Amino acid sequence: xxxxxxAQQLNLSSALLALSVLADxxxxxxxxxxxxxxxxxxxxxxxxxxxxxxxxxxxxxxxSHGVRDSIYALAAVTGAxxxxxxxxxxxxxxxxxxxxxxxxxxxxxxxxxxxxAGLLGKGAxxxxxxxxxxxxxxxxxxxxSAVGIVGTVLETxxxxxxxxxxxxxxxxxxxxxxxxxTLLGAAACAPGRxxxxxxRWWLKATALLGFAGVGFHxxxxxxNMGGWRNWSQNVLNGPPLPAPPSYTGLxxxxxxxxxxxxxxxxxxxxxxxxxxxxxxH
Amino acid sequence: MSERYPGYDxxxxxxSQSWNxxxxxxxxxxxxxxxxxxxxxNDVEWVTLLAVCARIVPQPAERARPVPIAGLIxxxxxxxRGDGYRDARLPPAPAAWRRALEALDAESQAGYGVxxxxxxxxxxxxxxRAMQEGKTHHPxxxxxxxxxxxxKRLLHDIVxxxxxxxxAWNEIGFGGPAAPRGYVRMDFDxxxxxxxxxxxxxxxxxxxxxxxxxx
Numbered sequence: 001x002x003x004x005x006x007a008q009q010l011n012l013s014s015a016l017l018a019l020s021v022l023a024d025x026x027x028x029x030x031x032x033x034x035x036x037x038x039x040x041x042x043x044x045x046x047x048x049x050x051x052x053x054x055x056x057x058x059x060x061x062x063x064s065h066g067v068r069d070s071i072y073a074l075a076a077v078t079g080a081x082x083x084x085x086x087x088x089x090x091x092x093x094x095x096x097x098x099x100x101x102x103x104x105x106x107x108x109x110x111x112x113x114x115x116x117a118g119l120l121g122k123g124a125x126x127x128x129x130x131x132x133x134x135x136x137x138x139x140x141x142x143x144x145s146a147v148g149i150v151g152t153v154l155e156t157x158x159x160x161x162x163x164x165x166x167x168x169x170x171x172x173x174x175x176x177x178x179x180x181x182t183l184l185g186a187a188a189c190a191p192g193r194x195x196x197x198x199x200r201w202w203l204k205a206t207a208l209l210g211f212a213g214v215g216f217h218x219x220x221x222x223x224n225m226g227g228w229r230n231w232s233q234n235v236l237n238g239p240p241l242p243a244p245p246s247y248t249g250l251x252x253x254x255x256x257x258x259x260x261x262x263x264x265x266x267x268x269x270x271x272x273x274x275x276x277x278x279x280x281h
Numbered sequence: 282m283s284e285r286y287p288g289y290d291x292x293x294x295x296x297s298q299s300w301n302x303x304x305x306x307x308x309x310x311x312x313x314x315x316x317x318x319x320x321x322x323n324d325v326e327w328v329t330l331l332a333v334c335a336r337i338v339p340q341p342a343e344r345a346r347p348v349p350i351a352g353l354i355x356x357x358x359x360x361x362r363g364d365g366y367r368d369a370r371l372p373p374a375p376a377a378w379r380r381a382l383e384a385l386d387a388e389s390q391a392g393y394g395v396x397x398x399x400x401x402x403x404x405x406x407x408x409x410r411a412m413q414e415g416k417t418h419h420p421x422x423x424x425x426x427x428x429x430x431x432x433k434r435l436l437h438d439i440v441x442x443x444x445x446x447x448x449a450w451n452e453i454g455f456g457g458p459a460a461p462r463g464y465v466r467m468d469f470d471x472x473x474x475x476x477x478x479x480x481x482x483x484x485x486x487x488x489x490x491x492x493x494x495x496x
Contacts, residue, residue, distance in 0.1 A: 031465055031466060032466075032471075033466065033471060033472075035471070104467075225460070225461040225463075226298065226301065226461025226462060229298060229461075230298050230461045230462050231298075232298055232462070232474075232475070233298075233461075233462045233463060233464075233465055236465040237463070237465045
């Protein structure tokens with residue numbers, strides 16, 4: 001089955017994003033003392049999504065799984081609701097939509113990772129279906145990953161700006177992933193071996209950056225007063241350890257989408273008449 | 282007055298992540314101060330200073346470890362630890378304190394025939410109020426304005442000495458030096474687990490339970 005590997009890879013992407021959301025919301029909502037009962041929701045839903053995704057990565061059957069599919073739908077809806085709720089949390093504070101509140105209130109873009117986990121998971125289930133149903137899936141997934149990466153870059157840019165880019169490495173996640181997202185977007189519009197190859201490199205670099213980011217953030221925690229010994233403050237107050245793997249998850253999804261697009265292009269020459277090309281002509 | 286932070290003892294944080302060796306050393310030194318010892322003031326000045334401190338910040342009699350306000354001021358003057366600034370109308374702190382305590386005693390002798398520390402508290406308050414309002418008359422004040430001394434030196438030194446001590450921190454729910462551990466829940470009415478819990482009417486047990494865990 002052609003799409004099986006990509007499907008499992010997409011489940012893995014979803015798993016990474018869900019893990020990131022689970023750990024990040026656990027830490028940050030604990031910091032927020034679960035002031036609002038709804039703050040438990042992302043923990044439960046991300047936990048379910050993670051479980052479903054891990055099972056999905058081991059599922060080699062060529063068909064979608066109903067329960068997994070429903071969990072992914074739930075994750076997407078929860079992520080979207082979270083986005084609205086974080087937006088509300090920011091605007092209800094004194095000063096409303098100000099830099100201060102964007103920096104220190106509920107992070108505006110964080111719930112999007114759960115939405116993306118849901119969408120990529122839905123994609124994983126969809127590409128397991130016979131090829132007719134997943135014809136445009138590669139392009140759609142490439143678009144989701146590219147947009148997801150751009151959104152994550154915006155969040156990173158905001159929070160690394162708050163951190164005054166005091167370490168030169170803080171520039172990496174706002175410079176490498178945008179290139180990967182652009183190339184991925186270009187590959188989605190005009191599938192071709194060359195763009196695809198470049199996109200692949202930059203996506204791999206982005207995936208690596210997600211891993212390396214955890215290391216950088218751990219170093220950031222150690223640099224706060226008291227270092228790791230003062231973990232109960234510094235893990236909360238320092239750079240968020242679970243945030244960077246979102247990049248890895250999105251980059252892996254982008255790689256899976258590239259793989260699908262390349263094969264579809266090879267198998268079906270008519271792919272060239274995509275909407276993007278039509279617009280270009 | 283009932284306790285606002287029942288069961289809270291800032292020293293429970295001493296050996297936790299909250300404090301490091303430097304913080305412990307500073308606080309230990311402050312706690313080791315002998316409340317009777319005075320190296321800067323002589324015996325005559327000392328009893329007057331004790332009486333003044335007791336009127337400016339009276340402390341509950343049942344306190345196990347009252348704040349040695351006079352002792353903290355004496356140590357600061359003896360060790361020549363300045364603030365780095367002073368009101369130019371006053372002489373430097375050591376000279377200002379000596380002159381003020383001598384003048385206060387002289388004022389008391391002139392008005393009541395006894396020394397300041399021997400006065401009834403209400404009469405002590407009258408003299409302190411006269412100082413605060415600049416209505417002292419004794420020539421012992423010299424060219425030092427009593428009113429300026431009261432606000433810029435006497436209140437400043439007594440209140441800062443009082444609130445530099447863990448006993449006062451327990452009273453107001455202060456966590457002591459945030460070194461190395463500070464606070465992460467910065468919103469209004471949020472509390473870190475290592476922060477003093479304020480009592481809410483009818484919920485004293487909860488505050489007491491939380492305060493037992495701040496270490």
